Amino acid sequence: MNILVCIKQVPDPTELKADPAKNTLNTDEVPKIINPFDSYALEAAARIKDKDPETKIVIVTIGTAGVEKALKEGLGIAADQAYFVSDEAFADSDSLATAYILSCAVKKIEETEGKFNAIFCGKQATDGDSAQVGPQLAEYLGYPLVTYGLEAFDEGDTLKINKEIDGGIEVIAAQTPCVVTFTKPSWDPRYPTIKRKMAANRAQIPTLTGADFAGLDASAIGAAGSPTKVIKTFVPQRSKSGIKIQEESDEESAKKLFALLSDARVI
Amino acid sequence: MEAKTKDLWVIIETNEDGTAKNVGIEMLTPGKELAGKQGGALVAVVIGSGVDEAVKAASEYGADRVIVVDGPEYKDFTVDAFAKALTALVEKYGPDAILIGATPDGRELAPIVAGRLKTGLASDCTGIGVCEDGSIEWTRPAYGGSIMEVLACPEQRPQIGSVRPGAFKKGEPGEAKAEIIKEDISVAAEDIRTKVLEVIKEMGGEKVDLEGADIIVAGGRGVGGPEGFDPIRELAEVLGATVGASRAAVDAGWISHAHQVGQTGKIVGPKLYIACGISGAIQHLAGMTSSDVVVAINKDPDAPIFDVADYGIVGNLFEVLPVLTEEIKKARA
Numbered sequence: 180m181n182i183l184v185c186i187k188q189v190p191d192p193t194e195l196k197a198d199p200a201k202n203t204l205n206t207d208e209v210p211k212i213i214n215p216f217d218s219y220a221l222e223a224a225a226r227i228k229d230k231d232p233e234t235k236i237v238i239v240t241i242g243t244a245g246v247e248k249a250l251k252e253g254l255g256i257a258a259d260q261a262y263f264v265s266d267e268a269f270a271d272s273d274s275l276a277t278a279y280i281l282s283c284a285v286k287k288i289e290e291t292e293g294k295f296n297a298i299f300c301g302k303q304a305t306d307g308d309s310a311q312v313g314p315q316l317a318e319y320l321g322y323p324l325v326t327y328g329l330e331a332f333d334e335g336d337t338l339k340i341n342k343e344i345d346g347g348i349e350v351i352a353a354q355t356p357c358v359v360t361f362t363k364p365s366w367d368p369r370y371p372t373i374k375r376k377m378a379a380n381r382a383q384i385p386t387l388t389g390a391d392f393a394g395l396d397a398s399a400i401g402a403a404g405s406p407t408k409v410i411k412t413f414v415p416q417r418s419k420s421g422i423k424i425q426e427e428s429d430e431e432s433a434k435k436l437f438a439l440l441s442d443a444r445v446i
Numbered sequence: 447m448e449a450k451t452k453d454l455w456v457i458i459e460t461n462e463d464g465t466a467k468n469v470g471i472e473m474l475t476p477g478k479e480l481a482g483k484q485g486g487a488l489v490a491v492v493i494g495s496g497v498d499e500a501v502k503a504a505s506e507y508g509a510d511r512v513i514v515v516d517g518p519e520y521k522d523f524t525v526d527a528f529a530k531a532l533t534a535l536v537e538k539y540g541p542d543a544i545l546i547g548a549t550p551d552g553r554e555l556a557p558i559v560a561g562r563l564k565t566g567l568a569s570d571c572t573g574i575g576v577c578e579d580g581s582i583e584w585t586r587p588a589y590g591g592s593i594m595e596v597l598a599c600p601e602q603r604p605q606i607g608s609v610r611p612g613a614f615k616k617g618e619p620g621e622a623k624a625e626i627i628k629e630d631i632s633v634a635a636e637d638i639r640t641k642v643l644e645v646i647k648e649m650g651g652e653k654v655d656l657e658g659a660d661i662i663v664a665g666g667r668g669v670g671g672p673e674g675f676d677p678i679r680e681l682a683e684v685l686g687a688t689v690g691a692s693r694a695a696v697d698a699g700w701i702s703h704a705h706q707v708g709q710t711g712k713i714v715g716p717k718l719y720i721a722c723g724i725s726g727a728i729q730h731l732a733g734m735t736s737s738d739v740v741v742a743i744n745k746d747p748d749a750p751i752f753d754v755a756d757y758g759i760v761g762n763l764f765e766v767l768p769v770l771t772e773e774i775k776k777a778r779a
C-alpha cells in the first residue's frame with residue numbers, strides 16, 4: 180500500500196502563553212513540534228506498515244524554510260520519503276487555498292512515487308484548529324472522506340477505518356483512494372529510532388514550488404486566493420474574578436460553597 | 447458563487463429519533479438576529495429520514511421557512527449524501543450565509559460543502575456579528591482557545607460558519623408558523639463511498655450525553671485512580687449530573703474516553719460545571735468555558751482552572767465532595 184501523510188509543524192501547544200496586553204501568543208519562543216494530530220496519522224500509517232512491510236509511507240509539508248525539521252523527524256519515526264512544498268506565492272493561504280496547493284502537490288508527487296491508495300491527515304492542526312484542510316483536500320481530489328480515525332487497515336480495494344464516535348467505535352469501509360483524518364488513539368505514537376534518525380539526517384528532501392505544478396491556478400492560492408480574511412485576533416478575557424473559598428477546613432469550605440450556590444440558585 | 451437572497455440558513459441536525467439536536471435550535475437565536483439585520487429570512491434546513499419533530503421544533507423556535515429533505519438515504523449521516531443534498535439546495539436558493547453545528551458530523555459536512563462551493567468557512571465559531579460591509583464577522587478560538595480570531599468572508603457567498611454547541615442559548619418556543627418546503631433530492635447508493643460495517647460499543651456501553659447535560663461534575667488526574675471517581679459519581683447522582691473527565695484521567699485508563707471534555711473530547715456548555723482535581727490546561731478549557739457557572743475544587747491555589755471559575759475551593763476534593771453531596775441531600779430531604 181502507498182500512503183501519503185500530510186504534516187504540519189506547530190508551536191508546542193503545551194508551552195503557549197498569551198500576552199493579554201499585546202493580544203498575541205509567544206509562538207516564536209516555544210519549541211516547534213509535529214502537529215500532535217499529524218503524529219497520530221503517521222502512527223496509523225506506521226501500523227499498516229508493521230503488518231505489511233511492503234507499504235510505502237511518504238510525508239509532505241507546506242511551509243517556509245525551517246519546517247523541513249518536521250519532515251526529518253517524520254522520516255526518523257516511520258516515513259520512507261519526504262517532500263517539502265514551499266513558495267512565496269503560497270504565503271497567507273487559508274485552509275481552502277492550502278488544500279488546493281496540497282492537491283496539486285499530491286498529483287506532482289504521484290508522478291515519482293506512484294498513485295497513493297490513502298492520504299492521512301491530522302483531524303486538525305493545533306495552531307489554526309480549523310479542521311478543514313483534510314476534508315477539503317478530499318474534496319479537491321474527489322476522494323471519499325473519513326474523519327476521527329483511530330486506526331486503519333488495508334483490505335485491498337477498501338480501507339477499513341476505526342472511527343471514534345460517541346460511546347464507542349464505528350468500523351467504516353471506504354473506497355480507495357480516500358482521505359482519512361486522525362484523532363488521538365488510546366496508544367502513544369512511536370518515537371524515532373536512532374538508526375532511522377541518522378538515515379533521516381542524510382536524506383535528500385526534494386523541494387517543490389508552484390512552478391512544479393502544471394496548470395496551477397494562481398487565483399486559488401495565497402492571500403488573494405483565500406476566501407476568508409483575518410480581521411484581528413485577541414486574547415480572551417479569562418479571569419472571571421470569581422469567588423475563592425478557603426476556610427479553616429475543607430468541610431467548612433464545602434458548606435460555604437453549598438450556601439453560595441444555593442443563594443445564587445445554581446443548585 | 448453569488449447570493450440570490452439575503453437569507454440566512456441554519457442546518458438542523460437530527461438525533462436518531464428524528465428530533466432536533468440542541469445546537470441547531472441554539473443557532474436559530476443568533477440566526478434570527480442576523481437575518482433581521484440583513485433584511486433576509488431565517489431558513490432552517492432539515493435533512494434526514496422521518497424528521498417531522500425537528501421540522502416542528504425549527505418552526506417553533508423562530509424559523510420563517512423550513513426546507514426539508516426527507517429520504518431513506520439520509521437515515522444515517524454520510525458526508526457524501528448530505529453534501530450532495532445541501533449543495534443542490536444552495537445552488538437552487540442561493541442563501542447569503544449558512545450556520546452548521548460544529549458536531550462531529552457538522553465538522554465533516556461544513557468543509558466539504560465550503561470546498562465544493564469554493565467559499566470561506568469559519569470553524570467552531572463562538573461569536574457571530576456583522577462587519578461594516580455587511581459580511582458576517584465570525585469569532586472563533588485558535589491555538590486551543592489561547593487566542594480568538596475574528597474572520598470574515600467578504601466576497602464569496604454563501605458565507606459558512608460552523609458553530610460550537612453551547613455557544614448560544616436556545617430561545618423561547620412560540621407558535622409554529624414557518625412555511626414548510628419539501629425538496630426531493632435522491633442520492634444513488636453508489637455515490638455513497640463509505641459504509642459503516644459495525645459499531646463497537648465501548649465497555650460499559652452507556653452513551654454519555656455531555657453535550658446535552660445541564661450539570662457536569664468532572665474529575666482529573668487529582669482523583670488519583672479509578673475509585674477516585676466514586677465521590678464524583680455520588681455528587682453527580684444527587685445533582686442529576688453527567689460525569690466528565692480530563693484527558694489525563696482518560697489516558698490513565700480510569701474512565702472511558704466518552705467522558706472526556708476538551709479539544710480531543712466533547713465541547714460542552716452546561717449551566718453548571720464542577721471541575722475536581724483538574725488543573726485547567728488550555729486544551730481542557732477549550733471544551734468547557736462556555737459553561738454558565740464554573741466551580742473548581744483544587745488543592746493548588748495557583749491552578750489555572752481558578753481563572754475561569756466563578757467559585758473556587760482551594761482544598762482536597764476527597765474532603766470537599768462528600769460534605770457537598772451530604773449538604774445537597776439534606777437540603778432536598
Ligand SMILES: Cc1cc2nc3c(=O)[nH]c(=O)nc-3n(C[C@H](O)[C@H](O)[C@H](O)COP(=O)(O)OP(=O)(O)OC[C@H]3O[C@@H](n4cnc5c(N)ncnc54)[C@H](O)[C@@H]3O)c2cc1C
Nearest residue numbers: 666667668692693694708709710711723725729730745763
Ligand atoms: C493536542 C492535545 C489535545 C488535548 N486534548 C485534551 C482534552 O480534550 N481534554 C483535556 O482535559 N486535556 C487535553 N489535553 C491534555 C492537557 O494538556 C492536560 O495534560 C490535561 O488536561 C491535564 O489533565 P488534569 O488537569 O486532570 O491533570 P493535571 O494537569 O495533572 O492536574 C491535576 C490537578 O489536580 C490537582 N489535585 C491533585 N490532587 C488533588 C486533590 N486531592 N484535591 C484537589 N485537587 C487535587 C492538582 O493540584 C492539579 O491541579 C490535550 C493535549 C494536547 C497536546
